[in-house]
Amino acid sequence: MRSTRLTMLVLSICFAVSMQAGAQDELRESIATDYQRNLEALFKHFHENPELSHREFETSERLAAEIRELGYEVTEGVGGTGVVAVMQNGDGPTVMIRADMDGLPIREQSGLEYASTATQEDIDGEVKPVMHACGHDTHITSLVGTARQMAARKSEWSGTLVLIGQPAEERISGARRMLEDGLYERFPKPDYALAFHVSAGIPTGRIEVPLALRASSADSVDIVVHGVGAHGASPHKGIDPVLVASQIVVSLQSVVSRTIAPQQAGVITVGAIHGGSKHNIIGDRVEMQLTVRSNDFEVRDTLLDAIDRVARGVAISLGVPDDLLPEVTRSETETTPPTINDSATAERVRNVVAEAFGEDVLWDEPRDGMGAEDFAYFVTPDSGVKGVYFNVGGTPPEDLDDAPSHHSPFFRIEPEPAITMATETMVRAATHLFGGGMEEAQ
Incomplete structure (x- = not known):
């Protein structure tokens, strides 16, 4: 009898592991398919048509349209050109996912076939060349991919999902403007907030999830x-x-x-x-x-x-x-202010990454600069919002030593592995936080 019970237990565990692995494979395949059918073209569109801080008129319009088609309630013009999309899906916590939209006043020299030739009048009245020289085109493309997966998997989570298209990160002022325009009063205030940045200094296939400090003031x-x-x-x-x-x-x-x-x-x-x-x-x-x-x-x-x-x-x-x-x-x-991750929530996201991709995917190299991020305003200590901001590798390992830095006219990343990995991480992290939040509330 004991042998029979043991056998049944082993079979049950194997079945559960098999089901989990199958679900992981299905999500990964779905994102890969979406990239080929939709996201690759969307990324190239955003890259070819960058807009400057507080001037993201067409970018925000396109982002809003893409997400609205998926069934989200979308509001435009928050804090100027900001986009807020909400999907309510029963009881549970509120999870916010943010992507920044703006480009930089740089003439692109990346050599890409879809390189930007755009110019735009800046807020100072001067016409300037514009380039996505920091990867924000990657961020908003992934946001659309995440929105599509979360909408298709409503049976796997419960709560309220808020998606943010944020203006003017490069002028570290867009997040504050959205908050001043009532982001946390007019829309559901998040329990958790997530964001990522593609990094030219991290190899593709790797993810960094800092447990505390993510960006300087x-x-x-x-x-x-x-x-x-x-x-x-x-x-x-x-x-x-x-x-x-x-x-x-x-x-x-x-x-x-x-x-x-x-x-x-x-x-x-x-x-x-x-x-x-x-x-x-x-x-x-x-x-x-x-x-x-x-x-x-x-x-x-x-x-x-x-x-x-x-x-x-x-x-x-x-x-x-x-x-x-x-x-x-x-x-x-x-x-x-500095962007500081909530340590306990960051540890949970790290565990999600390790479970999905393996421990070797985690990147823990020391910071080599003091870059800043206005995501900090969404997760200030007095806000009560638990934030996690992570980095996704954007440069093939063999090119890492010679990779142009962010804000360089030669900046370029490998979009497919960065966008698909970031999207999968966001979907898994958000789904986990919805489930984890419900358990904590009980």
Whole structure:
């Protein structure tokens, strides 16, 4: 009798494993088929027709149309050009999946047959070339693929699914605008929020799911340095703003090394400096543009306050009068806190990835920069939303060493493996969180 029970138990386990493997194969095949029939052409369309931040008019219209056809309730124009799609499917948690839509003002030189030749008037009134040089075309294509799979598999999940097409990630302002436009009041507020980024620095077939920090904070800071104009041959008769600005640049480089703890991370980069008009003229104004990065809320405040102090102190030391001291302005729009994953939820997503693709798929290399993401606004500590932002490999392993970086005119990724793997991960992660959320509620 015991032998019979044991045999039945083994057979039951084998049957369950076989059913699970079959379901995994079916989902993978369905996504692969969808890519060949629909998503490949959609990706090329998005790549050939990029639009700049807060100017994603046709992109958002096409994204909304694609998802509306699948039975979602779709609202356009949220936070400017944002798209929100909702599918309610019984009781359960609310899961939000976000994809960013905007391109960059770069002339594409990737050599792709579907390379962008688009130009567009930017929000500053200038006409600029436009390119998807950061992979957002991958993100919105995968969002459509995910929407299709979730709509077709409503029997496998219960709750409310919210899909977001977000504008202006490149200006780190689109997420905040959507929230200011009532995203969490007008639509179901998520219990969980998911997003991914294709990475040229990770090989195709690999996925990175950070358990805590995913992206650094970013703040744009402008400094106007004032001086007193004079002849270049008589510098003693004026106050040279170029000299003052130069000293500020040098002094700022000591802030990270001498103001924050050695184990903390921080970056202050002066990305642009403009001043003067001629060889032999001392002007009266220099304009500086900075980006500031950190991984910690307290460090972020320390760096920003130090910029104020250094700019003022250097100017005073060089004899700038009180009424001409530098003006330091922190951008109210190009700013975002660090993106920090909810550790417990990230661990669950990692387990989903490992179960679906194998442990070897997980990528755990150290970060090599301090890129920022305004997904952080959707999952701030006070929001109560548990967020997970993961990375999907976009470069064939054999090309990894020579892969152009994001924001390069030569940027290119391998779309099929990135889009299909990201879509499968999103579907599995969302389905798991719907089930997990229901169990927790009980």
